[in-house]
Amino acid sequence: MVKLIDSTDRQLLKALQENAQIANVDLAKRINLSPSATHTRRKRLESEGIILSYETTIDRQALGYDLLCFIYIAMNAHQRDDITQFQHNVTCLPEVLECHHVTGEYDYILKVVLKNTNDLKHFIVEHLSSLPSVTRIQTTVSYGEVKQTTALPL
Template sequence: MPMDLDAVDRHILTLLQTDAELSTAEIADRVGLSQAPCWRRIRRMEEAGIIRMHATLLDRKKLGLNVLIFAHVKLAAHGRENLPAFEDTVRRFPEVLECYTLLGATDYILKVVTKDVESYERFFREHLSQLPAVQETNSAIALSEIKNTTALPLSLLG
């Protein structure tokens, strides 16, 4: 069940989504609280799991990870062992940034990043296509990035 968040909580979360390096004092000042109550609110949201972690976002292209692929994977069989075995294996691939189970013709979509198309081809041939449960994979290379955000739309909460 979702935790009730008031406007101050949502403001704190918005600030943290924008810049996780803000100090509690800076956040408190911006939301109109003293430091201790602000810290308690942040701590409460961490304990509730609303704030999962504080992370640094890296620019993949500046690091030479220039190719972003969305791989649609269909499994041959949906037996009890196939789904968890596939998911456990996918979690171990560093190239896979995200993996989601889907309803419909495709069972999973994977967000994969590599240096170049050749690197993806190696990943596909040596790893993804070798998984025993995989029947079919359709890959789509992202040509350009229109929107990429990690910020959740907190305005939808109320």
């Protein structure tokens, strides 16, 4: 369901996407509202589920995660129980940054971060190949991120 927001909400959301830690007073100045009105709008956007969370982005390579991979998964069973079980298993793996249920040749695409190729081999053999209904796995290693953002075009 599309939620209606006005131009002030849009400005507030843009500012928060650029800097989620911006002080309320500075945010209020930026969008030309009083601090209390800004706070009220922000809380409303949170309670309506438009603002889902505030996150910290960490440099993965600074912590030794040198491999960013996209792993394509094909399954031979597509019943609700199989899908639910697969999704549960994958969401429990901390290496999985994203999991997308997709159309086409594969059923899922995982965005996975690992330290090295040995970790990749272990991850595929121990965690993915052993999952029920998984029939095919294809891995693509990223050379580098050209663009990475969670900001929506407002």
